[in-house]
Amino acid sequence: MLDLHNLRKAFGDHVAVADLSFSLKQGEVLGFLGQNGAGKSTTMRMVSGVLEPDAGDALIHGQSIISNRRMAQSQIGYLPEGAPLYRDMTPVTFLRFIADAHGLSRPDRKQAVERVIADARIASVAGKPIAALSKGYRRRVGLAAALIHDPPVLLLDEPTDGLDPVQKRAVRALVARMAPEKAIVISTHTLDEVPAMCSRVIVIDQGRKVADETPENLANSKPGGLEEAFISLAESREAETC
């Protein structure tokens, strides 16, 4: 469902993502891990069509993000980092706008908006201005927007950032419910999220893939579990670079 081939992006002299490749099948939930600045968000931006890669390609449900960008983008639900939203809109009007942009007909749009409002549990705030919502609710509105066209591939950049424990559990349950039908990439630096949501983990550091494992295997590779394994990978890479 998702195939990345040698994706590369540099900003001036700084190489943010270097020849990154991996594939993801339907039913897989990938924890995309890395330190701040490792290249996670840049990768997500390239796969979602927001940034053009310098080299390489990403195929989303068979559609190239380079040569057939709009078709590829229609197969993706993307929750950007920080969940940017139009603060003057209400969740309902915002979701209608996103549905319009996906070309949904009016009856389909109504159904889709109702479905995602229920899925993201935002019915109680659906008519309030987004500016008045808490960070947690805003993130859930962003999540609802990513789901509006029921895409086969989901890219979620820090989906539980700012959520309280109850909301986090709700998002995990939603991901678990959607997982069999979709390929999901969850970019995070919160390691607790990984065993709870992901069936596979890729760790990147300085734009390069340094591990591709199941969460269990990665956790078992070090006595201190996932956290120690993650730190060890990051430090070994830093030592290599020095």
Added chain:
Amino acid sequence: MLDLEWRGTLTGIKAAWRREISAYFATPLAYVFVAIFLLVLGVFTWDLSRFFDTGAADLGPFFYWHPWLFMMFMPALAMRLWAEETSHGTSELLLSLPVNLTGLVIGKLLAAWTVAALALALTFPWWISVNILGSADNAAIALTYAMSLIMAGAYLAIGAAVSALTRSAVLAFVSGVLVAFILTAAGWPLVSGAVADMFGAAAGDAIAQFSFLTHFETAQRGVLELRGLLFFFGFIALCIALNTLFVSHRRGGAQ
């Protein structure tokens, strides 16, 4: 394939137009814009042009101010169109949507143009007044109104394109006014005359041909010139192309 392109463009136009209209009217922005525009235009027409002292049943003193006021008001209306998308981070959301970028650019411009059209439509009491005062040439007035609306679109297109170059709405406004001023003042006799004195009559003439003022003055005389229409629509198309280019440049990594 072409059909798919068109659908992508239309989807972008519709979605962006609805979003921007909702943004204009969800805040006091559109109401304040329309109110101040009507007030300033009214004061200029009534007081500076001494509308009722002319003794003629025409809207010349009213239309005279349009280019000069549009030069300030239209960049104000367009300044936030793209600058706020950048400063609020929502441009990332827009660029991830499966729509044609040109469609988004046109949709946003059309939304601002709709607000400008509303402001212009609300000047109708002036039109009624000249009909009460005497026998007005309504065809000529209608033509000038139409040209004024088209010219407003050209000023808005400048503001929108400039707005895509910065994350600051204030900077977009100041830059938009500057560009609009140059394109207005180039047709002012004082400027074109000075250019003619320095570089010859042909240079003065040439520079005046690039001015909004020159092409609008022709319409004010009740003459519909194809050249004027081509100038304004060509200029709008150029600004849309530049605007699309500036926004698509962000895909390369520019912020």
